[in-house]
Amino acid sequence: MTPFDRRGLLRMAAIGAAGSLASACSDSAAPATAPHAPTASATAGAATGAAGAASAPANADAAPPLAAGLPFEISTGPRSRPLVALTFHGQGDPKIASALLAEAERAGARVTVMAVGSWLDAQPAMARRVLDGGHELGNHTQNHLAISTLSADQAYAEIARCADRLKQLTGSVGRWFRPSQAQDCTPTVAAQARRAGYGHCLGYDLDSLDYTDPGAPAVSRTVLAAVQPGSVVSLHFGHTGTVTALPAILDGLHQRGLRAVTTSELLS
Template sequence: MTVDRRLLLRAAALAGLTAGSGALSACSSGPGTRPGAAPLSLAARPQPSDRATPGADPAGTPAAGSPAASGTAQPGAAVPPVPALPPLAAGTPEEVVNGPRDRPQIALTFHGQGDPAIAESVLRTAEQHGARVTVLVVGSWLDEQPQIARRILDGGHELGNHTQNHRNIAALTPDQVRQEIAECADRLQRLTGSIGRWFRPSAAQYASRTVRDQARLVGYEHCLSFDIDPRDYTDPGSDTVQKRVVNAVGNGSVVALHLGHRGTADAMPGILAGLAGRGLTAVTASELCA
């Protein structure tokens, strides 16, 4: 696999950064984050193309048979522009567990894999309620469903990286960790023009020091954890998923959910209604940490 030259240059630049910021973090870090770690600049992150994809409709959705729709990219092929991401607050840590507790916003984040029809149901429900979500996609899912990447972005949502094959990242060597992250990043770059801002480790709530280091080499300055886990992947039923989320969330919560489970999709209307009843708004992880 060829790593984008910009990412290599960027990794080299990051290696020269030194700690020195005393800014307070708007988002809370996980237990593995280095005390006093300096916030990392986002200025050098890969920039999306502002050119339209050949064969795309005016809204930017790839037409059937186009390179983006098929998941194949021709050399030099352009992709639709990625929606601009809000800048993160100064002091945002390497690993974000929750957002600021003084604003009535929460982030619904989703493991991106599974039946695309169920994923579409989740996205459509969110949009009907004016909510925006963050989807951490598995790269092998993008290989099977390349069109879903643009569908997520075109709905006003956010994309991130959840490794290529969803292996137990804690059991991998550093080189294997980097490969898992880089292969998914390559899919995101090819399909959307950006690797996304967030990386979430597979089969782990928190990223180890090794995982965070390898993620930075690929281009991810921030790993995204969570503080609310309704365990929807155990399929406890939509009512249970709804109650576990609504009863637990508060200002700044980051909720971990899964796109490929019917009970999660069925719980979404109740979750969003429950959030509204508590005066909470579902925004993307980047908006939460802005």
């Protein structure tokens, strides 16, 4: 048994599971899993794909190497280490995003931003802002469509366009891909993510529900009630309540002996 969550390992056996849809803005529907480890040929193809190698650093800056033997579908990190990954769906008002990053940095936390390509088109300076703060960037598709409903070619276009934008802005396609409006990759989406150069589909095991704007206390309670070592937490830019909740979340993590790190560090 690897140190990863048992559920993540069980997912690897569910190759034929059908994809499910999330709500229009949540990305948090009941998971539809296509978690299957890449074949040697698929891994090799991803490593030399036009969009960039799956094993490339998370951005143009240095990133820690990943642990060996990771599954394609990842929703948690090791439960044996006092680390968690706060992952943010990257779109919305850049002022809110910058305020959130500043709050994280004041606490010495590092986060992973799963950027929407159209957001990077409109706010290209945010890519460098994320990386300069010591955080990392990943791919959350170009237009944040319900990717599980798209054809293979349409899904590939959504992934590849965002990858191209990341490459233009940072020199790398990023290490992580997360499907839009879905918690997990269907088999079709997984194949297209590999085709675009990604070796892993990044899910999560804790949904903060911050996109429902329940208020900062509710967001922090939701996270702190369920967080544990290895958790990958889903949060969003574009919501002022999330910015207000972040100091309490980070303080609560500290009190539990947990540290917020990038996903690459969580899985290194």
